[in-house]
Amino acid sequence: MYIAEKIKIFKKNKRAYRSFLLFMSIFIFSLFSELIANDKPLIVKYNNGYYFPIAATYSDQFFGGDFLTEADYNDQDILHNIRQNGWYIKTIVPYSFNTVDYYLEKSTPSAPDKKHWLGTDEEGRDVLARLLYGIRISVVFAFLLTVFSSVIGIFIGAIQGYFGGKTDLICQRFIEIWDSLPQLFILIIIASVFYPTFLSLLLILLLFSWTGLTGMVRAEFLRLRNFEFVKAAKVLGVSNFRIIFKHILPNALVTSITFIPFIMAEAITSLSALDFLGLGLPTEYPSLGDLVRQGKDNLQAPWIGLSIFIVLSGLLSMLIFIGEGVRDAFDTRKNNQ
Numbered sequence: 001m002y003i004a005e006k007i008k009i010f011k012k013n014k015r016a017y018r019s020f021l022l023f024m025s026i027f028i029f030s031l032f033s034e035l036i037a038n039d040k041p042l043i044v045k046y047n048n049g050y051y052f053p054i055a056a057t058y059s060d061q062f063f064g065g066d067f068l069t070e071a072d073y074n075d076q077d078i079l080h081n082i083r084q085n086g087w088y089i090k091t092i093v094p095y096s097f098n099t100v101d102y103y104l105e106k107s108t109p110s111a112p113d114k115k116h117w118l119g120t121d122e123e124g125r126d127v128l129a130r131l132l133y134g135i136r137i138s139v140v141f142a143f144l145l146t147v148f149s150s151v152i153g154i155f156i157g158a159i160q161g162y163f164g165g166k167t168d169l170i171c172q173r174f175i176e177i178w179d180s181l182p183q184l185f186i187l188i189i190i191a192s193v194f195y196p197t198f199l200s201l202l203l204i205l206l207l208f209s210w211t212g213l214t215g216m217v218r219a220e221f222l223r224l225r226n227f228e229f230v231k232a233a234k235v236l237g238v239s240n241f242r243i244i245f246k247h248i249l250p251n252a253l254v255t256s257i258t259f260i261p262f263i264m265a266e267a268i269t270s271l272s273a274l275d276f277l278g279l280g281l282p283t284e285y286p287s288l289g290d291l292v293r294q295g296k297d298n299l300q301a302p303w304i305g306l307s308i309f310i311v312l313s314g315l316l317s318m319l320i321f322i323g324e325g326v327r328d329a330f331d332t333r334k335n336n337q
Contacts, residue, residue: 007329010326010329013325013328016322016325016326019317020318020325022318023315023319023322026135026315027135027136029132030132033132036091036093037092037093037126037128038094038095038096040053041054041073041088041089041091042054042089042090042091043089044063044082045086045088046063047086053071058071060078064081065077065081073090073094074094074099074102074103093117095126097125097129097133098125099126099129100123100124100125101116101120101124101125108120108121108122108123108124109121109124109301109303109304111301118131118303118307119301119304119307121291121294121298121304122294122298127304127307128307130287130290131291131311133286134286134287135311135315136286137198137285137286137287138268138271138272139268142264142265142267144202145202145205145206146263146264149206149212149213150256152210153210153211153213153214154213154214154249154252157214157216157220158221158249158252159244160172160214161217161219161220161221162225162248164222164225172218175214175215178211179211181208187204187274196279197282198281201274201280201281205267209263209266212259212263213263216256216259217252220255221252230247254330255330257330258323258327258330260326261323262320264319265319265320265323268316268319271288271289272287272288272312275289276293291307291308292312295308
């Protein structure tokens, strides 16, 4: 009933609720990027057989070509052979995030046209496809970073606040020292030593992002540990960890939940900033930060900068609106008015 009431209050905030629906729609849409933007057909009927190039690899010779390498489905000869012996269904955007259009008649980056609705980048790759795949990887990365950093931060904050004393003092001094470290310089050093991947970058950012909720959870535990229900549980012989996770933590999580959208927005910004500086994901990953860099380096191609600006500002604005809506839903002062 409590959660249902908060959801009802959240829905009353039209801006936050519509932002949530739009954000989730965009994210779910991006999950099916391979079915929307791909340089391989969804289905091919060839010589009375049905084939699925997005799930299997077929050689050039298989479709009447001359080579043993994988078929290039943008090659007009291959497409002609398929049409002569059957048919095919291509995706809405016939390019993947890493597809280089070698058949461009313009110099790159090329302006938007019928083939490339948002133009191409400096390497001849479709901007729309890179945006679609980039949204997916950015949101998934931000979600994973938010979940893991929240779990670690909440756990450490709970231990600090519940036990207090020397435990709290030692942890607090460590967090203060850890937060004072020059994060950017450390990231530069680590990136120069280790080859960045999705997992390694997630672990590196996790090292510095877990402190975000620690102070808040610590304060809640310091307040709640002296309540009567906690003292009664101790008298009954309930273990400390059971009291922490069953009795106090559910109450402390209320304030923590309100900050999750803001943490996700910060994670997307951090990943994009690292990609922009060349310290983030390698080139084989679709990257929103790389499009920001290309927009800066190619001012004569405003479609790149404008597209990435709309996407990034839209995603971050929606997360901020969602966060404000969640915060207002859990704000007892506003709800009692």
